Amino acid sequence: MVEEQKYCEFCGKKYEGKFYSKGSNYTVLKCQNCDLLWSSPLINEEYENQINSDYFGEDIYLSKEKGQKERFRTQINKVLKLYDPAVEKKSIRILDIGSGLGFFLDVCEEEGLSSEGCDINEKAVNYSNRNKNRTRLGTIDEFYETDSFDIIFALNLIEHIPHPKKFIEQCGRILKPGGLLVMETPIQESLFHVSARIGDILTGYRMNNYGINTNGHIYKFCGRTFEKITEMGFDIIYKEKIGSPLKEILGKTAYMSKKNKIILKIILPFVWLFARVTNMENRIFIVLKASK
Numbered sequence: 270m271v272e273e274q275k276y277c278e279f280c281g282k283k284y285e286g287k288f289y290s291k292g293s294n295y296t297v298l299k300c301q302n303c304d305l306l307w308s309s310p311l312i313n314e315e316y317e318n319q320i321n322s323d324y325f326g327e328d329i330y331l332s333k334e335k336g337q338k339e340r341f342r343t344q345i346n347k348v349l350k351l352y353d354p355a356v357e358k359k360s361i362r363i364l365d366i367g368s369g370l371g372f373f374l375d376v377c378e379e380e381g382l383s384s385e386g387c388d389i390n391e392k393a394v395n396y397s398n399r400n401k402n403r404t405r406l407g408t409i410d411e412f413y414e415t416d417s418f419d420i421i422f423a424l425n426l427i428e429h430i431p432h433p434k435k436f437i438e439q440c441g442r443i444l445k446p447g448g449l450l451v452m453e454t455p456i457q458e459s460l461f462h463v464s465a466r467i468g469d470i471l472t473g474y475r476m477n478n479y480g481i482n483t484n485g486h487i488y489k490f491c492g493r494t495f496e497k498i499t500e501m502g503f504d505i506i507y508k509e510k511i512g513s514p515l516k517e518i519l520g521k522t523a524y525m526s527k528k529n530k531i532i533l534k535i536i537l538p539f540v541w542l543f544a545r546v547t548n549m550e551n552r553i554f555i556v557l558k559a560s561k
């Protein structure tokens with residue numbers, strides 16, 4: 270049986286989530302202290318099955334391999350510039366959490382960086398390990414020794430994790446002093462989210478389109494939530510808004526009429542441009558430095 274998630278995972282039982290919106294069989298709640306949004310219950314049984322499933326969309330990932338790797342390369346080089354210049358590149362140890370098919374690790378290897386990954390999907394781990402042993406089946410946990418890594422990448426991950434506070438604390442433990450935690454996640458300060466909010470309120474919470482649900486993104490962060498992360502032993506040293514709203518909106522057009530789809534395709538480039546100019550893109554790319 271799935272349980273309701275009344276309290277904020279970050280702020281604890283002192284703060285009960287306030288109603289924000291509702292879905293077919295879940296509620297979206299908002300923390301009054303850190304503004305974190307979550308689905309209650311957090312995850313449903315379908316999601317648990319999906320994690321252990323034989324199919325996790327690998328064909329989609331493989332078709333995007335080239336583009337993804339280019340993006341990873343840019344991100345890795347950006348982060349390396351933010352790291353302690355006294356540390357030699359060849360001695361830097363990187364952990365990629367939620368490493369999937371291993372594209373990120375491929376890029377690290379091409380860049381001459383020592384890296385390893387972990388993931389909870391067995392099939393993905395097998396694919397990543399097909400000609401080398403570099404990915405562990407499991408989550409970030411006691412397996413890793415304290416002060417092990419220079420940089421941890423957790424891209425598009427934290428929004429899926431039921432216990433994000435525990436996750437951040439584990440990252441803090443296994444990072445070396447001054448080590449970096451790099452995250453990418455959808456954010457509330459986006460044009461996509463703000464438009465969804467207006468639509469939702471106007472329709473009496475019938476247009477829940479935040480991308481928060483019990484079998485995918487169970488959390489949505491915002492600037493104020495990240496301030497709480499800084500209370501967990503990290504300093505924010507870099508942040509950047511990324512990602513156009515196009516994909517997210519287009520992904521939800523399956524049920525639209527043909528005519529509406531055409532109109533949408535005409536409008537979308539303008540929406541994207543507006544998001545860029547107003548710095549209201551979909552996701553945040555954020556680098557946190559362990560302050561220990």
Ligand SMILES: [Zn+2]
Nearest residue numbers: 277280300303
């Ligand atoms: Zn909170």
